[in-house]
Amino acid sequence: xxxxxxxxxxxxVGVVTAKGSNHYGIxxxxxxxxxxAGLIGISMTNTSPLQVPTRAKVCTLGTNxxxxxxxxxxxDCYALDMATTTVALGKIEVARRKRRGPxxxxxx
Numbered sequence: 228x229x230x231x232x233x234x235x236x237x238x239x240v241g242v243v244t245a246k247g248s249n250h251y252g253i254x255x256x257x258x259x260x261x262x263x264a265g266l267i268g269i270s271m272t273n274t275s276p277l278q279v280p281t282r283a284k285v286c287t288l289g290t291n292x293x294x295x296x297x298x299x300x301x302x303d304c305y306a307l308d309m310a311t312t313t314v315a316l317g318k319i320e321v322a323r324r325k326r327r328g329p330x331x332x333x334x335x
Contacts, residue, residue: 230243268295
């Protein structure tokens with residue numbers, strides 16, 4: 228995100244890609260970095276197939292986290308940080324490790 232912020236300051240928009248990435252932690256972290264610089268931050272990635280679509284039998288879709296953070300008045304901001312599945316991968320992993328919770332029953 229630091230590179231995207233630098234490019235935005237130089238050219239008005241900063242777009243950066245990474246090859247060979249899929250799970251990178253909390254998507255909102257990177258959007259908040261842009262917000263701290265007074266910019267709108269969009270961060271997203273793909274993940275390995277972990278979700279079984281409706282009426283399917285095998286995993287074909289990932290959790291594909293995405294985040295959009297925009298500064299607002301004062302220290303306030305709009306922040307969206309979500310996965311495209313019902314339960315985020317991190318919650319499933321924690322539940323599996325603890326062997327409890329509803330997330331443990333929805334992951335494949």
